[in-house]
Amino acid sequence: DAKTTQPNSMESNEEEPVHLPCNHSTISGTDYIHWYRQLPSQGPEYVIHGLTSNVNNRMASLAIAEDRKSSTLILHRATLRDAAVYYCILTQGGSEKLVFGKGTKLTVNP
Amino acid sequence: KAGVTQTPRYLIKTRGQQVTLSCSPISGHRSVSWYQQTPGQGLQFLFEYFSETQRNKGNFPGRFSGRQFSNSRSEMNVSTLELGDSALYLCASSLARLTGTTDTQYFGPGTRLTVL
Numbered sequence A: 001d002a003k004t005t006q007p008n009s010m011e012s013n014e015e016e017p018v019h020l021p022c023n024h025s026t027i028s029g030t031d032y033i034h035w036y037r038q039l040p041s042q043g044p045e046y047v048i049h050g051l052t053s054n055v056n057n058r059m060a061s062l063a064i065a066e067d068r069k070s071s072t073l074i075l076h077r078a079t080l081r082d083a084a085v086y087y088c089i090l091t092q093g094g095s096e097k098l099v100f101g102k103g104t105k106l107t108v109n110p
Numbered sequence B: 001k002a003g004v005t006q007t008p009r010y011l012i013k014t015r016g017q018q019v020t021l022s023c024s025p026i027s028g029h030r031s032v033s034w035y036q037q038t039p040g041q042g043l044q045f046l047f048e049y050f051s052e053t054q055r056n057k058g059n060f061p062g063r064f065s066g067r068q069f070s071n072s073r074s075e076m077n078v079s080t081l082e083l084g085d086s087a088l089y090l091c092a093s094s095l096a097r098l099t100g101t102t103d104t105q106y107f108g109p110g111t112r113l114t115v116l
Helices: none
Strands: A009-013 A018-023 A032-038 A045-050 A061-064 A070-075 A084-091 A104-109 B005-007 B010-013 B019-024 B031-038 B042-050 B053-057 B064-068 B074-078 B087-094 B111-115
Touching: A009 A018, A018 A032, A018 A084, A018 A104, A032 A061, A045 A061, A045 A070, A070 A084, B005 B087, B010 B019, B019 B087, B019 B111, B031 B074, B042 B064, B042 B074, B074 B087
Parallel strands: A009 A104, B010 B111
Antiparallel strands: A018 A070, A032 A045, A032 A084, A061 A070, A084 A104, B005 B019, B019 B074, B031 B042, B031 B087, B042 B053, B064 B074, B087 B111
16 A cells, blocks of 8 residues: 655644645555545545546645645635544555545644 | 444443444445544554455454445444454445545444443
């Protein structure tokens, strides 16, 4: 399973943008980059995923480096509800398995 | 659409006993995966079932087993419980459409197992 590296924790202020980095230098050509987050006392929830191009959805944006060795999850305006542990995960087709690392614990200050 | 449900939500057992946890996936989802979450090891993949067959397995001892029924509902069983089995057990379901990547996983709230 390809590995990802994320900072242990990050802090942000409410209504400011947040950029959560992820390094995945051993990514293969067929690996997709997925982001999940886990709010306190809940199961993880899907945030966004992509392969090569930048992606946007109602929750966040995903910026993928040209060499695909790193990516950044962007929360455009952080709210208190965005305080969670964010996981960056590489996945391959044919498997529904997610390999979670330690993730980044995001604290949002009011 | 109803989300993934897990029963029971909380469970207390003693060492040596066995336990069965249940997971009902989102309607139409064919794949069910199980994860164990502990403070020390984080989230770890246990196994995945698709069309009543175990398709993928994590690195856990044989005391951990599971099955999937024809309606996609799944159960996991842990025999001869140990103190270290105390954890949050999460179930996730997905459509498993084989689109070239892992399909979006929808997680349930988990079952909190305490082994005394």
